[in-house]
Amino acid sequence: MCGRFTLTVDAEQLALAFGLVEIPNGWQPRYNIAPTQPVLGVREVENRKGEWMRWGLIPSWAKDSTIGNRLINARAETLAVRPTFRSAFASRRCLVLADGFYEWQSTGGKSPSQPFLFRLKDGAPFAFAGLWDVWRASTGETVLSCTLITCPANPLVGEIHERMPVILDREECWEWLEAHTLSHLMNFLRPYPPEKMEVIPVSRAVNDPTLDAPICIQPV
DNA sequence: CCAGACGTTGTT
DNA sequence: GTCTGG
DNA sequence: CCAGACGTTGTT
DNA sequence: GTCTGG
Numbered sequence: 001m002c003g004r005f006t007l008t009v010d011a012e013q014l015a016l017a018f019g020l021v022e023i024p025n026g027w028q029p030r031y032n033i034a035p036t037q038p039v040l041g042v043r044e045v046e047n048r049k050g051e052w053m054r055w056g057l058i059p060s061w062a063k064d065s066t067i068g069n070r071l072i073n074a075r076a077e078t079l080a081v082r083p084t085f086r087s088a089f090a091s092r093r094c095l096v097l098a099d100g101f102y103e104w105q106s107t108g109g110k111s112p113s114q115p116f117l118f119r120l121k122d123g124a125p126f127a128f129a130g131l132w133d134v135w136r137a138s139t140g141e142t143v144l145s146c147t148l149i150t151c152p153a154n155p156l157v158g159e160i161h162e163r164m165p166v167i168l169d170r171e172e173c174w175e176w177l178e179a180h181t182l183s184h185l186m187n188f189l190r191p192y193p194p195e196k197m198e199v200i201p202v203s204r205a206v207n208d209p210t211l212d213a214p215i216c217i218q219p220v
Numbered sequence: 221c222c223a224g225a226c227g228t229t230g231t232t
Numbered sequence: 233g234t235c236t237g238g
Numbered sequence: 239c240c241a242g243a244c245g246t247t248g249t250t
Numbered sequence: 251g252t253c254t255g256g
Contacts, residue, residue: 001229003239034238035239055238059226061251069236072239073228083252084226104239106230113240150228163229207240209238225254229239236243 001073001150002128002165004206005033005101006117006217007040009125014050014097017125017170018042022049031216033098034209035072041146042095043132045174050097057147058135059084065135068145074131076151076166076189080182085147088131089185094146095127095173100217102206103161112207116160117200117217120169127173129166129188149189156194167192 007014008029015023020042033039033055041053056068071084079089099120104113120126132146149166157164166189168176179185206216 001239003229005239036238057227059251061226066236067227069238070229071227075228078227082227083254086253087251102239115239147227209240221256223254223256226252234244236241238239238241 001161001163002101002103002148003035003072004115004209005098005128005165006031007033007098007125008217009099014040014125018048018097018127018173020048020050022047024050024052026052030212031214032206032209032212036069039146040097041130041132041144042097042127043092043177045177051144053094053096053132054143054145055096055148056145057084057088057131057133058143058145060133060135062135065137065143068135068143071147073150073165074147076149076186079131079149079189080186085131088133092132093177093185094130094132095168095176096130096146096148097125098128099123099125101128101165102202103157103164105160112204115202115204115206117202118157118164119198119200120196121198124170126170127168127176129168129176151189151191154191154194154197156197156199157191160199164191166190
């Protein structure tokens with residue numbers, strides 16, 4: 001799955017890499033992005049505008065927002081049939097920008113889990129395939145939120161964990177937003193080529209979801 | 221029909 | 233053990 | 239994902 | 251909103 005990730009590049013690099021015309025206010029490099037926090041998403045090919053989204057999908061029908069704390073991932077295999085994701089898959093897809101993600105290797109329950117950082121070998125930023133929705137609170141406040149799609153792990157990630165997030169590289173990511181047929185969309189939902197990725201065991205500092213600092217990506 | 225759920229992960 | 237919050 | 243909380247009452 | 255279970 002994917003329960004933590006990074007976006008460490010600076011705003012100019014990011015805008016250049018994806019051809020973004022706008023990066024929202026408050027952007028800063030992130031070393032430990034955790035569920036419920038704001039992530040940088042893009043919803044439309046036409047304007048290529050980065051937007052803040054809360055990580056953890058809150059469907060429009062939700063009575064309260066706490067369901068979003070659990071819907072941080074959506075399984076690629078069942079997206080098209082689950083009532084919670086079906087309409088978002090058809091019409092509310094997004095990119096979530098990143099340049100790395102963490103997976104934990106279970107240590108059998110005793111000591112804290114060992115985290116591993118996965119990145120592209122060239123260090124380039126990439127996009128996760130995501131879904132978004134807008135939820136309206138009884139107060140009238142609206143929340144734009146998103147979830148990350150997961151698929152079976154490739155052999156590299158599989159050493160650590162059974163599943164991984166769907167990664168779209170910069171060349172293909174816009175097609176994810178534009179595609180219309182189900183079969184075309186499903187083509188994107190496969191494990192990323194392991195030969196383009198690297199894995200680095202990192203400090204357990206990243207285990208603390210409130211710690212967001214370069215030590216999180218420090219090799220050990 | 222209405223009422224109630226709607227999700228993933230890991231672990232056992 | 234299980235749920236919530238980040 | 240991991241870390242940390244997990245409860246009620248009355249009183250200030 | 252949409253699906254499932256009774």
